[in-house]
Structure formats: structure tokens, C-alpha cells
Amino acid sequence: MLTKLHKIDYIDSIIAQVNAMDFDFKRKTLNYTDGNILSGDYKILPELENTPIGNFLTELGDIGEARLLVLESGETYTAHTDPDDRLHLVISTNPDCYLIDLDKLHMYHLPVDGHIWNMDTGVRHVACNFGGKPRVHLNVRHKLPKFNKPGWDIKVSGGNFDWKQELYDGIMSHINYSIKNKVITGFEKVNERQVYVNCSMEEYMNLTTMIAKKGFVVTGNPLI
Ligand SMILES: [Fe+2]
Numbered sequence: 001m002l003t004k005l006h007k008i009d010y011i012d013s014i015i016a017q018v019n020a021m022d023f024d025f026k027r028k029t030l031n032y033t034d035g036n037i038l039s040g041d042y043k044i045l046p047e048l049e050n051t052p053i054g055n056f057l058t059e060l061g062d063i064g065e066a067r068l069l070v071l072e073s074g075e076t077y078t079a080h081t082d083p084d085d086r087l088h089l090v091i092s093t094n095p096d097c098y099l100i101d102l103d104k105l106h107m108y109h110l111p112v113d114g115h116i117w118n119m120d121t122g123v124r125h126v127a128c129n130f131g132g133k134p135r136v137h138l139n140v141r142h143k144l145p146k147f148n149k150p151g152w153d154i155k156v157s158g159g160n161f162d163w164k165q166e167l168y169d170g171i172m173s174h175i176n177y178s179i180k181n182k183v184i185t186g187f188e189k190v191n192e193r194q195v196y197v198n199c200s201m202e203e204y205m206n207l208t209t210m211i212a213k214k215g216f217v218v219t220g221n222p223l224i
Contacts (some may be wrong), residue, residue: 001099001101001104001106001108001119001120001123001125002088002099002101002108002117002118002119002120002143003069003117003118003120004115004116004117005087005116005118005120006065006101006115006116007113007114007116008056008059008089008106008114008116009049009112010052010055010056010114011112011113013052014052014053014056014068014089014091014138015050015091015172016052016110017052017202018053018068018091018092018136018138019051020175021068023070024065024142025068025070026068026070026072027060027068027069028067028101029046029050029065029066029067029068029073030044030053030057030066030067030068030138031043031044031045031048031057031063031065031066032045032102033065034068035146036147036188036189037064037065037088037189037212038064038065038083038084038143038144038187038188038189039064039143039144039145039146039147039186039187040064040089040143041065041094042064042065042066042143044057044058046152047147050104051139051182056089057156058139058156060087060145060193061117061139063087063140063141063142063143064084064140064141064142064143064144065140065141066137066139066140066141067128067140067176068091068136068137068138068140069135069137069139070134070135070139071097071127071128071134071136071193072121072129073082073128073129073131073132073133073134074130075128076126076127076129077127077128077145077161078126078169078180079102079124079125079126079165079169080124080126080165080169080172080174081092081121081123081124081125081168081169081171081172081176081216082106082121082122082176083116083121083123083172083187083189084118084142084143084144084176085095085119085120085121085122085141085144085176085178086118086121086140086141086142087116087117087118087119087139087140087166088110088114088116088117088118088119088137088138088139088140089114089115089117089137089138089140089158090110090111090112090113090135090136090138090158091136091137092134092135092136093109093110093111093112093135093136093195094128094129094132094135095109095130095131096131096132097110097127097129097130097131097135098127098128098130099119099125099126099127099203100125100127100128101123101124101125102124102125103123103124104123106138110137113131116172120176121172121176122172122173122176122177122180123173124169124170124173125134130141131153131200138210144179144187145179145184145185145186145187145196145198145222146186146188147186147188147196147197148186148188149189149219149223149224150198150222150223151197151198151222152161152196152197152199152204152220152221152222152223153194153196153216153220153221153222153223154194154196154197154204154207154208154218154219155193155209155219155220156193156194156196156211156216156217156218157193157215157216157219158215158216158217159214159215160215161215163193163216164192165218166214166215166216167192167197167211167214170210170214171210171214173203173205174207175187175207175212178199178203178207183199183200183203184198184199184203185198185199185215186198186217196223197206205219214220
């Protein structure tokens with residue numbers, strides 16, 4: 001689930017910059033787009049240009065949304081998958097913070113050592129902080145391919161349960177790998193229950209059948 005990439009030699013200056021920020025946040029977005037959240041072109045916030053964080057994001061190249069994510073003591077998520085893989089840089093942690101691969105039941109503790117980690121988020125996973133101090137990761141989304149007409153407009157309704165959890169557990173994994181395998185060639189999240197997708201009729205049927213099997217009502221229309 002996690003692959004160690006290269007190491008940066010200025011992690012201390014990034015940590016100092018984060019520590020100087022107002023820490024009254026759970027999530028702090030570091031760049032912005034005029035386009036779609038998952039496939040838009042991102043620019044670094046003006047106040048971060050020519051700073052350690054800004055330089056780090058510039059060096060990463062053509063990235064998606066970048067955020068500082070705080071996980072408080074005792075906090076965790078529910079099991080899920082995501083459509084977009086993520087890069088992680090650890091800003092602060094404690095020995096009881098983990099990213100957990102729920103398919104292989106493997107727990108990863110990432111230290112503060114300047115390494116960038118690539119996370120395959122098509123794997124069912126969760127992040128948790130069982131320790132006493134907050135955990136802060138700089139988390140960067142891989143940018144997904146842009147949607148272009150013609151394609152499919154897929155809307156999901158119904159689901160008398162935690163519908164977001166159900167959608168993100170399995171369906172997003174399928175989308176993640178279909179994008180990497182170029183079966184899906186464009187993807188746009190319109191809202192939590194609507195996406196635009198470029199794919200074949202076969203993949204469209206595959207995807208909508210999977211969603212319907214989860215107990216949702218799916219409506220799909222071609223976008224011309
Ligand atoms: Fe995730």
C-alpha cells in the first residue's frame with residue numbers, strides 16, 4: 001500500500017513553517033484550482049510561494065490538491081478506498097500513529113524523516129492516532145485525468161445506511177484501478193453523489209451494476 005519515494009533535506013524548515021501557522025484547523029488546503037477538485041490544475045496559495053512548503057509543492061510538479069491533515073489523539077476514520085492515490089510527508093507524529101492496510105492487515109508507522117511516501121488508496125485503508133499528541137501529514141492528491149464530453153453522468157441516490165462509507169468502500173477502489181489501467185480516461189466529482197466518467201459502455205455497465213449491488217439507486221445518462 002505504501003512505497004517510499006525520495007527524501008527531502010529541508011523537512012526541518014517545513015516543520016518550522018507549519019508550527020508557525022495557526023493550528024486551529026483540522027485540514028488546511030495549501031493550493032487552489034478553478035477546475036474540478038480531482039482533476040483541476042492547481043496553483044500554490046500566494047502566501048506560500050517561495051516558502052519551504054511552496055517550494056516542496058513546486059518540486060512535486062503537476063499535482064492535485066495539497067493539504068495539511070491533522071489527526072487528533074484517539075481519532076480514526078472508517079474503512080475506505082479513494083479514487084486518487086496520495087503522497088504523504090510526515091510533519092509530526094507519535095509512535096502510536098498508523099496508516100493501516102485493511103486488505104493485508106498491515107500497520108505502517110511513518111516517521112518524521114523527510115521521506116515522501118506514495119500511498120495506493122485503492123487498497124482498503126484507514127488512518128488512526130492511538131497516541132496522545134496530534135499527528136500532522138502533508139497530504140497531496142495525484143491529479144486525475146480530466147473529464148471531456150462525450151461521457152457518462154452517473155447519479156447515486158437512496159441507500160438507507162452510511163452511504164458515503166458504502167460508496168467509498170470498494171467502488172472507489174474499482175475507480176482508482178480503472179483510472180490507473182486507463183479503462184476510465186476522465187473523471188470528475190460533481191458532488192458526493194454524482195460523477196462524470198469517460199469510459200466504454202462495458203465499463204459504464206460494470207460500474208453502475210456494482211453501485212446498484214450496494215443497494216443504491218443509480219441513474220446514468222450520456223453527456224454529449
Ligand atoms: Fe483515504
